[in-house]
Amino acid sequence: MGCQSSHPSAIPELDEIMLETGFSQANVVRLYDRFQALDKEQKGYLSKYDLQGIGELAVNPLGDRIINAFFKEGEELTDFRSFIRVLAHFRPLEKGKSNETGRPEPTPNSRLRKLQFAFQLYDQDSDGKISRDEMLQVLRLMVGIQVTDEQLACIAERTIQEADQDGDGAISFEEFATSVEKLNIEQRMSLRLLK
């Protein structure tokens, strides 16, 4: 990324981060470098504006939502710790290693957490359900303009009906998890880079 590799000691709360996210030191260093590169004014925080500056994100249909996922509700800034915590969702899950940490709560890169991350991208109002409107919004983002609104509504309707098990016209997280049961989430939602 062009900039000098930071010394591990320069990173605040390195050990806690490593413990929490499971990243190796090299990865934390690398991500810290990236964090600093994005933080153009060296203020120690990232704003949405910083992330929006990444060119490719602008053309990504879900780009805005992913940027928002980096920021806690109502906050405009994210520090490195939150930043890396989000990225930790995408660390590949190692076989057999998930239990050895012995912590009660699942690691950030568990299947559950990966799914939760994806779910919250759909569930914009955070009510634990993907409503018809939310589904429609995501579809509108992802589907090309050649599909008409009416067709889109059909797809949304159908998608919800397909996954909706309790008949409330919305997809709860459990229903969401069931609907993607067959997909290899551990693999789909992992970046080899963050191993």
Added chain:
Amino acid sequence: MQPPTGPALASAPESPPGAAPGSPLLRWQWREVQAPCLVAGWILVASLAKIVFQLSKKVTSVVPESCLLILLGLGLGGIVLAITKRAEYQLEPSMFFLFLLPPIVLDSGYFMPSRLFFDNLGAILTYAVIGTLWNSFATGAALWGVKQAGLMDEGVEAGLMDFLLFGSLISAVDPVAVLAVFEEVHINETLFIIVFGESLLNDAVTVVLYKVFNSFVEMGPAHVQATDYLKGVASFFVVSLGGAAVGLLFAFLLALITRFTKRVRIIEPLFVFLLAYMAYLAAEMVSLSSILAVTFCGICCKKYVEANISRKSRTTVKYTMKTLASSSETVIFMFLGISAVDTSKWAWDTALVLGTLLFILLFRAVGVILQTWVLNHFRLTPLDRIDQVVMSYGGLRGAVAFALVILLDGAKVRAKDYFVATTIVVVFFTVLVQGLTIKPLVKWLKVKRSDHHKPTLNEELHEHAFDHILAAVEDVVGHHGYRYWRDKWEQFDKRYLSQLLMRKSAYRLKDEIWDVYCKLNIRDAISFVDQGGHVLSASRLTLPSMPSRSSMSESSVTNLLRESGSGACLDLQVIDTVRSRRDKEDAVMHHVLRGSLYKPRRRYKASYSRHFISPSTQERQDKEIFQQNMKRRLETFKSTKHNVCSAKSKARLKKDGRKKKKSAANAELPNGKPPRSVTWQQTAAVLVAVDSDDEESDSSETEKEDDEGIIFIARATDEILQGKKASGSLDVCPSPRIIPPSPTSAEKELPWKGDRGDLAVYISSETTKIVPVDMQTAWKQSISSLESVASPPGAEPGLHAKTLAGPAPEERHVVPEQRTCFQFPNPLLRSSRPQSAGSPERTEQPELQPLMAPDEHGRMSTSAGPSNSRWLIQFNRAARFSDG
């Protein structure tokens, strides 16, 4: 298969000697047809053998078909040898490479799951290039070592170069064998694509190595210079990249051509085969890797070709490709067996055979383990030990090796006979022994099998979402990985390539999520029909794709139908918007009659065209049944109001429809999947908006031509009126005539009346005016009252309707007998006629108006009343009568 000049089969009689001079009645012309006849004969034998194999499920579940075919070939070869005392019908390398191999490669390339292939391209390339290189050199060198150690027979006159040459041809994993064996094993997709992709892509390496070493051997090892080695390395890049480039070029051409085949649908599939074959030949011509060319042509053109060609062409391409590939494969394995019988080419050396077997297995395993170890550092999901075992063990050798060894020049490569024997043994060993044991092995090792499940909309949607999410996270992390480039490529493809290579209509509708949605809908619709379709209540409807839902695709299928412009679905909206009661009644009648009457009456053009396929009767019936059922279902679902009036007739229809559907379903069930997909094709044309619009309009046009709906002479048209006038009295009624009716106000108002005239039974608001004209008793009964009502011309009909409700019921009973009233005017004429045409003429007959109008409207009102179900049934009966 065999040279045309080859001697005829011993059993084939020669032209009879001593035939009578002069012009014979019959002449024996075996020689003229010999070559093609033998080819066809062999393919027939092989295909029949396949049928026989499939008779026993037990055998085929254990023994792969390729093994059985090789054994059959051995048997047949033995028989031929015994009869002709010499080996015939060998697997000729030229035949193999020019005719038998291309279909298999094209099939595998075209149906390659491209996403999976490109996701694993790195691993595939590594195994294909480095693995094959390693195998070749290691095997060749080791064999040379064995020779040097003095373990081999003196007769094997071969130096290092010869052994390397042999190593190069024996080490390549064979796509035909891999495909044949692995298709029956059903291992998980990733493993399959790696092994299979390797077998396809290693062709370039094999070809290069083979050619380089062959030229070295021919030059003599002493004359080989350093530049030759460099040339060898360079030629690898030229051959592989060149082959791929040729493939891409032809894929581009093919996609471009199919963009313009709108008017020549029938030859669409041909282009696919021709251009792919041209790609193969072109690559072969300039000695590039032809397998690579066809593979890449298939992979790359598929997306655009599939979007461009019609649905039927797609099916044609699919089946033809599968047929060709399957028969090629069959013939290849059979001839491998036959060729093995020919002992004249054999020269056995135990050390060489055993050494080769040992080395190819050993080095394959070593190579796989080493490469996997390296690759696992870069792979997200590492290939575990079990995968490696399967990959090592799945390295089957096949017909490519055999053909290459046969091609060797015996004068230059003096150990050719030994090599041939060894190759045959290796091929037989890998196909028979490894092919037989790989299934139990996979089971025993509990290798992850592929789980085939139908895609759901959710999965498709979320998969896309995950892709986007990951791409975004990669951007945030600042890493430009594989996903980044795939994203870039997809954008480029969307912006330029697809626009250039896809039809406008296809491009417009191209969206993966939407595609999946359509497919699901079609599947639901088909299963609905399969279930019997008569299930009228939506609550009892169960659909495979969403077992728990009841109200499911009510909206989706409806919408789809509506969008596709199918005549069946227009009604719903209309009913909701129609205002007057009269129109509603009209609509009901329209439905019932349309649903029940038209089918048996339709005439089909006995047409033959080489250039267009008109849908067969069966197809039409299926479409109709489907349309009817959908329509009826929607009808009952939404317009419960109208259920009352048509309950009875519907019950009957239901029975009728059910019978039909059952027979249709029965016909389809035993055959399992293929017929199902055929139905899919058939119904699809009715349903789906995705298909190119031109096709739709085509089909509707033909329907317009062929289908003649029943048309009630629904108007008090001037001709009838005049006829009555001429007769002078009301006692004598004219026989009905064919009158092209003009559109009525209802036709104008109710959209379905105007819908392109496709097989509609037109019952307009004036339908009831039909009243069988020569119905004397009825007339007599009503005449007095008619005359008593001195209504002004053009008076509001409703008034009369009410006043005359009395006599009408009696008339109704007579209605069915008046079959002669039903005529078949061309529906096109009516819909195109301007509405105004009728009314002025009508006013010109003022004196008759009062006569007709009251009666008409009397009927009208009664049909609107509670008793109209009877009325409708009678109409149905009328249809039945005339049907018989």
